[in-house]
Amino acid sequence: MKRIHDQNEMSIFLADESRRTGAAQEICFPQTADEIVQLLQEDPRAPITIQGGRTGVTAGAVPESGIAINLSNMSRVIHLPEPDQDAAPYTAIVEPGVLLVRLQEMLHARGLFFPPDPTETTASLGGMVACNSSGACTYRFGATRHHVRSLGMVLADGDTLTLRRGEYTAKAGRFALTTNGGRLIEGTLPQIRMPQVKKHTAGYYVHPDMDMLDLFIGSEGTLGIVTQIEIDVLPEPKHLWGAVVFFPTEDCAIRFVHLLRGDPGSKDGMLLRPQAIEFFGVDTLDMLREAQRTGAALTDMADIPAGCAIYTEFAAEDRSELEPLFRRLGQQIEEAGGDPRQSWFAFRGPDMLRLKDFRHAAPVCVNERVSEIRQDIPTITKLGTDMSVPDSKLDEVFRMYREGLAQEGFQTSLFGHIGNNHLHCNIIPRTEEEYLRGKALYTRWAEDVVRMGGSVSAEHGIGKLKVWLLQKLYSEEELQAMAELKRLFDPAMRLNPGNIFGYNESWSQDR
Ligand SMILES: Cc1cc2nc3c(=O)[nH]c(=O)nc-3n(C[C@H](O)[C@H](O)[C@H](O)COP(=O)(O)OP(=O)(O)OC[C@H]3O[C@@H](n4cnc5c(N)ncnc54)[C@H](O)[C@@H]3O)c2cc1C
Missing domain, CATH: 3.30.43.10 (Uridine Diphospho-n-acetylenolpyruvylglucosamine Reductase, domain 2)
Incomplete structure (x- = not known):
């Protein structure tokens, strides 16, 4: 080794x-x-x-x-289905160090795909399971948890545990698991008020009658080391069409999201459910346009129009399903206040890839900007929200971000998974003073999101940097109960120390 x-x-x-x-x-x-x-x-x-x-x-x-x-050297692909020979449903088995980009390439060669798609494809499958990652297509397919069938794990003491979906289920909050070494681990799940949102990965996922496999997915490596992963994979749709739709104002873009989702008060939605609904704020398009101008990104794309944008995509087995749907999309763009002639449409694989590159460029540009600033002021980190709210709170949370940012005058980039009411509002601090002011604003936002019934982390997890946010979501008693649950699997608290629970006061204050 x-x-x-x-x-x-x-x-x-x-x-x-x-x-x-x-x-x-x-x-x-x-x-x-x-x-x-x-x-x-x-x-x-x-x-x-x-x-x-x-x-x-x-x-x-x-x-x-x-x-x-x-775990980068544990990167064997153990089993891939052969759609010509195997019957659906299809499953794949991989080691944790397999990178998403490699898995997707191997699946694509077989006409298959793995739906959770964090835009960062150099993520490993183990990391995706540990964070219950999700991405643009989570709107249609759900997060990683929905696609995991079984996990092999090494526990803190070196014993191993294999969990297969449906094998171990808690009953009224009580559970009992037997390790591969024959040890019985039994206990009570903490009673926690889980936010009622579509995306949530803040602290442990618990439910009185849960499948125990789900406890380990999203536990950020604090309960065990994932060594083998079995996942569901799907046949690729025959046709995937997408659009980046530009709007003059953010109000128009939000109206379009309500129309696409068929929310109450809007007409009857789309004929097919979109796979993804993603937002790019005015500030984000300004940033991307600048990257295009300086040659840093998106140089092979058309000039980015003014305003803001929504990315959406639809899949179908038959073109005849998509043609009327895209006619309808054109009407909805106009209804929301946009102009279909200003939009970018993709009806073929290479054009779809370019739209996906456009989507990925937003977080990459923000991270690069933060890195540049950190060369002068190393104590600064990005202040990027990862919070989700219920459907009914989308307009409210959007107003909250925009009003807060307008008052403070920060350099910002707002973008993200608006279909799931999950926006990344990035404050890019230019000074220590802005960092502290940004953090205070973020804290107020987190309190408001919790009041709206939302989650303080929808997909990135808590790690070491967001412990202070978890404390906004859960009471001291709830956090203690989660720590007790960890002690059942890891009595010395040695696995991933600092993650979720913090080390001490200074860590939990994130500096
Ligand atoms: C530009 C950019 C865009 C991104 N977009 C998205 C997005 O759209 N959606 C999203 O969900 N995330 C996104 N992310 C975040 C990140 O890609 C995901 O969280 C990803 O799943 C992390 O995987 P990784 O292999 O890099 O994990 P790491 O960063 O190495 O680890 C993440 C956590 O998982 C734990 N871990 C890793 N492997 C294991 C294992 N085998 N067993 C137990 N614990 C383990 C680690 O200890 C750590 O706590 C983005 C990141 C970047 C840089």
């Missing part, structure tokens, strides 16, 4: 996309679950931080001390 001790060699592994850097005694690259067991048993007290693709934005994979276990 490869092991690195040299601090220089280690340095690139001590950070993730949050750009926070940490420290470790060594970084180990196991190739098998047995090697992970061996590492855990070498020093049963050493803190362990688990790493996948390190594309996370909450420093979940950034170690503070002890051993980092990097």
Whole structure:
């Protein structure tokens, strides 16, 4: 097994996309679950931080001390279905270090795909399970949790656990699991008021009668190390058509979202459910236009019009389903105050890829801008929201962001998964003073989102950077009850220390 001790060699592994850097005694690259067991048993007290693709934005994979276990060498694809020979439903089995981009390529060659699609395709499957990741197409297909059939895991003491959907179900909050080593782990699930939103990955997912597999998905590596993943995969649709629709104002764009979703008060929605409904605010298009002007991104695309935009896509087996639907889309664009002639449409694979590149460029440009500022002021981090609210609160949450930003005069970028009422509102602080003011605003927003019945993290998780937000969502008692649940699986609290629960007061204040 490869092991690195040299601090220089280690340095690139001590950070993730949050750009926070940490420290470790060594970084180990196991190739098998047995090697992970061996590492855990070498020093049963050493803190362990688990790493996948390190594309996370909450420093979940950034170690503070002890051993980092990097899973990039556990990247075998164990089973892929052959649609010519196998009957549907199809499943694939992979090791955790397999990157999404590689899996998607292999599936595509077989006419299949894995629906949860975080726009960052260098994420690993293990990281996606740990964060219950989601992406643009979550609007239609749900988050990673909905597509996981079974998990193989190594627990903190080196024992292993295999969970298959439907095998272990809690009854009225009580559960009992048997490890592969024959140990019985039984306990009571905490009673937690889970937000009633479509996307939520803040703290443990618990329900009195839950499938116990779901507890581990989204637990951010705090309960076990995922070593094998079985997922459902779907046949690719024959036709995938998409559009980036430009609007003169953000009010028009929101009206269009209500029409696309067929929300109460709007007419009868689309003939087919869109796969994705994504938003780009005026500030985000300004940023992308600037990147286009300087040659930093999107140079092969047409000039980006003024205003804001919605990206949407539809899939069907037959073109004849999509043609009337796109005629209808044109009417809805006009109804919402836009002009179909100003929109970009894609009816073929290569054009769809360009629209997806356009979508991905938004978070990439924000992260690059923050990195530039951090060269002068390293203490600054991006202040990016990842909060979701119920459908009925979309207009309210949108107003909340825009009014707050207008009062403070920050450099900003608002974009994201508006179909699921989940917007990334990014404050890009230029000074320490702006950072602190931005954080205070973010705190007020989090309190308002919780009052609206929303979640403080819809897809990025809590990691180490958002512990203070989890404290807005849950009471001290609820957080203590979650920590008790962790102790059942990890009595020494050694797995991913700092994630979800924080280390101490200074960590929980995020500086
Ligand atoms: C430009 C950009 C766009 C993004 N867009 C999205 C988006 O649309 N949707 C979305 O959900 N996310 C998005 N992300 C965030 C990120 O890509 C996801 O959270 C991703 O799932 C993280 O996977 P990873 O392999 O990089 O995990 P890492 O960053 O390495 O780890 C993330 C967490 O998972 C834990 N972990 C990793 N592997 C395992 C394992 N095998 N067992 C147990 N725990 C493990 C780590 O300890 C850590 O806590 C984006 C990130 C970037 C940079």
